[in-house]
Structures are given as C-alpha cells and as structure tokens.
Amino acid sequence: MEQENMISSLLELVERPALCVCNGTIVQVNQSARQRMIHVGMPISDLLAEDNTAYAGFQGGTLTLNTVISGVVCKAQVSRIGDKDIFVLEADDPELRAIALAAQHLRNPLNSVITVSELISCDNDKYMSQLQRGLHRLHRIVCNMSDSYRYQQDSAARMETTDIPSVIDESMEAIRTHLEGCGIQVQYTGLGMPVYGLADREMLERAVYNLISNAVKFMADDGKLSVKLMQNENQLSFTVQTSGTPSNPNSIFKRYQRQPGVEDSRHGIGLGMPLVRAVAAAHGGTVLIDHPDEETTRITMTISVTTSTENVVRSSIRLPVSNYAGDRDRGLLELSEILPADAYQNMD
Numbered sequence: 001m002e003q004e005n006m007i008s009s010l011l012e013l014v015e016r017p018a019l020c021v022c023n024g025t026i027v028q029v030n031q032s033a034r035q036r037m038i039h040v041g042m043p044i045s046d047l048l049a050e051d052n053t054a055y056a057g058f059q060g061g062t063l064t065l066n067t068v069i070s071g072v073v074c075k076a077q078v079s080r081i082g083d084k085d086i087f088v089l090e091a092d093d094p095e096l097r098a099i100a101l102a103a104q105h106l107r108n109p110l111n112s113v114i115t116v117s118e119l120i121s122c123d124n125d126k127y128m129s130q131l132q133r134g135l136h137r138l139h140r141i142v143c144n145m146s147d148s149y150r151y152q153q154d155s156a157a158r159m160e161t162t163d164i165p166s167v168i169d170e171s172m173e174a175i176r177t178h179l180e181g182c183g184i185q186v187q188y189t190g191l192g193m194p195v196y197g198l199a200d201r202e203m204l205e206r207a208v209y210n211l212i213s214n215a216v217k218f219m220a221d222d223g224k225l226s227v228k229l230m231q232n233e234n235q236l237s238f239t240v241q242t243s244g245t246p247s248n249p250n251s252i253f254k255r256y257q258r259q260p261g262v263e264d265s266r267h268g269i270g271l272g273m274p275l276v277r278a279v280a281a282a283h284g285g286t287v288l289i290d291h292p293d294e295e296t297t298r299i300t301m302t303i304s305v306t307t308s309t310e311n312v313v314r315s316s317i318r319l320p321v322s323n324y325a326g327d328r329d330r331g332l333l334e335l336s337e338i339l340p341a342d343a344y345q346n347m348d
Contacts, residue, residue, distance in 0.1 A: 003081070003082060003084075004028070007020050007028060007081065007084065007086070008028055010086070011028060011029070011030040011033075011086075012030050012031065014030055014032070014088055015032060016032060016088055016089055016090060017029075017030065017032045017033035017035075017036050017038060017069070017088075017089040018030045018032070018033060018086065018087065018088045018089070019033050019038060019086075019087050020084050020085070020086055020087075021044045021084065021085045021086075021087060022083060022084045022085075023083075024043055024044055024045065025041065025042070025043055025044065026038065026039070026040055026041065026042045026043075026044060027040060027084070028040065033089075036069050036070060036089075037070065038069070044087070047067045047068060047069065048065060048066070048067060048068075049065075049066035049067055049068045049073055053235075054285075054286045054288075054302065055078070058078065058080070058085070058288075059080075059290070060080045060290055061079075061080075061288055061289050061290025061291065062077060062078070062079055062288070062289045062290075063077075063078040063079075063286060063287075063288045064076070064077055064078070064277050064280070064281075064286050064287050064288075065078060065286055066281055067087075067089060069089065074089050074090055075089070075090045075277065075281065076088060076089045076090070077090070110135070110138060110139055110142055111139070113135065114132075114135045114136070114139060114328075117131055117132065117135060125345050126341070128344075128345070129341040129342060129343075129344040129345045130341045130344075132341075132344035133336060133339070133340075133341045133343070133344045136332055136333050136336040136344065137336040137337060139333055139336075140333050140334060140336050140337070143333070144210075144272055144275055147206070147275060148274050148275045148278065151203060151275055151278035151279060151282065152278045152281075156203075156282065157200040157203060157282045157283075158200050158202070159198040159199060159200055160198065160199070160200075160201070161196055161197070161198060162196065162197065162198070162199040162201060163194040163195065163196055164195050164196070164197055164199050164204065164236060164303060164305070165190060165191040165192075165193070165194060165195055165229060165236070166194065167199065167201050167204050167205060168190070168204065168208055168229055168238060169190050169229075170205075171204075171205050171208040171209065172186070172188045172190070172208065172227060174330075174331045175208070175209065175212050175331060175335065176188060177331075178331045178332070178335055178339060178343065179212075179216070179225075179335070179338075179339075181343065182339060182340050182342070182343060184216060184225065184338075185224070185225070186212075186225050186227060187224070187225065187226045187227065188227045188228070189227070189228045189229070190229050191229045191230070191231055191236075195231060195236065195305055196305075197303075197304075197305035197306050198306045199283060199303070200279075200282065200283075203279045203282060203283070204279065204283070204303075205330070206275060206279065206334070207238075207275070207276045207279040207280070207301060208238065209330070209331070209334030209335065210272040210273065210275055210276050210334065211238070211240045211276055211299060211301065212225075212227070212240060212335070213272065213334060213335055213337050213338055214272055214273060214299075215240045215242045215297075215299065216242075216338045217337060217338055218242070218297070219242040219243065220242075220243050220295075222243075223242050223243035224242065224243050225240070225241075225242050226240075226241045226242075227239065227240050227241070228241075234304060234305045234306075235285070235302055235303065235304055235305065236302065236303040236305060237300050237301070237302050237303075238300065238301045238302075238303070239298060239299070239300045239301075240298070240299050240300075241292075241296060241297070241298045241299075242296070242297050243295050243296055273287075276301060279301070280301045280302065280303070283303045283304060284303070284304030284306060285301060285302035285303045285304055286301075286302050287299065287300070287301050287302075288300045288302075332344065
C-alpha cells in the first residue's frame, strides 16, 4: 500500500500523461492520462505502437517505446520500480520546433564562417586549431538543434536498401581513428557479415557518433570503451558500454536538464541523446540504458531489419549523405565535444 501511494503521488507530480503498469495491465494513471482516455484496467499492449518484444524483454534501466494515444504516435520513457513499470509519455514539443527553426537559419551563416576561417592563414597553429574546434562545436550544436526535431517527423528518414552493419562499421572505423589519435582506445566488435534492410545512412551515422561522444564524455578517467554490434533474428543491437556511472543516468534523455548550480560542461544542451532515440524509432527500434554493475553503464540502440535478406533488391544507386557537415570530415564535427584542439591542426 505504501508503494502504491508513493507511485500515485509521483504520477500526479508529472505534468505529462503518466501511468503505472503491473503484469501488462495499467493499474494507476495521473490526471493528464485520464484526459487522454487512458484508464485503469487497460492492457498496455493496446497502447504500444509496435510489438511487445522490446517491452517483454525489459529487465530494468530506462527504455523508450512508441505508443499510440488517440491515433497519435508519441514516445514513452519506461522505468521500473519494484514489480511495476512507470510510463511517462511525451508529446510534440513546440519549443523544440522553434529551436529547430532557429537552427535552420543559423546553419548556413555558420557554415560560411567556418569556410572563411579555413582560408585564413595564421602563424600560430595553436590558436587556429582552437578556433577550428570551437567553430566545429558550434556547428554540431546547431545541427543537433535543427535535426533533433526534424528526425522525429515521419518524412525525415530517407530509406534505402542498405547493408546496415557496413554503415556502422565505417562510422566506427572513423571514430576509432580519431579517438586513438588522442589516446582513447576503442574495442569494437562488428557483426562480420552483411545484413540488408531499409535504413537511412545519415541517421544511423549520426546516432553512432552521438552515442560514442556521450559515452566518452561520461567515461571515468581510467575507464574502458567497448562497442558491439549483434543480431537476434530480425533485430540488430548496437551496444556502447563504458566503465564509470553518470551522476544521474535516468535524466540522460531529458532535454536541457542540468543540476542546479553545478557547471558541468559534459551535459551540453542535451539534444544528442534525443536525436539517437528519434533515429532508433525511425528504424523500428528502441534505446535502453542500464547498468550491469555499479561501475558500468550500457546503452543499447536496436534496429529492426524490415527487408529479408532472401528477397532484397540491392540498388546500385546510393543516396548521398546530406551536406550537414559542409563536405568536411564528419568525425571532426560529431566528436568535437571530446576531441582535443590538436585534432584540428592542418585542416587547410
């Protein structure tokens, strides 16, 4: 009874629709959920936009799922308390839409500034590399501001028949080159075989870069970074595991959240992980954050393979990755939060 009262009080503190599920049935809802016609006694399967595979295998941590409320698809963040699961639903964010619009207007002039800076000669390599890193960090922020919202729209994905592991392998090879150049060792285990399915190459690449960047930022000084791609039937799992636990792992998906009065530059503005979540959803997958032990953080992005390998039609025409990086090294852009300034020397 005490736990039920605690959960009820917790749900009512949430402004967005929130509900409690036990053994597949909704047992508690807050006022906002009731206004969306979500009632106690409903099976949670009625609200899930995809099959129950991801939720059925949920053992703890933080899981994101797509739900359908009154015909509208919205994301839900799921956390476990005892034998009950707490669902907190998210709606379309008008503030994020406005930020995305502003970012669209900032991207082109910023790209022009970076181009001019690359043409300026300077005798002091140290100053030029610091300038380049700073401009790349600004460019990455603008790209995430713009695309974190855009990627959530159904029309954003440019799907083509793709060897999905090869896209991830290529991204990881570039990442490993950049990180090992500044002393960070990456252990990556690929699938070692092609798996063809419908995918957006740009989205997958952006998600991989963001997952690695976030992992390195929160990794302990003496920590290890282990990355693995695995397959289970028609699902691929991309897992990034680090030693060292973030101070508040359950807030990793919350946009713009910082600890009051604590200046920790690692948190940025908080758009990288929502972008990852949007990419996973666009590919029929989810994102799970959990902790196998007290010193380990594991983030897993799943991808559903929507085209069978037997009947796939392999097109010889590949859609180009969009020009979001301005024809520059996308690794230098996406990893600008964690690479040292020395990585930006001799860019002309």
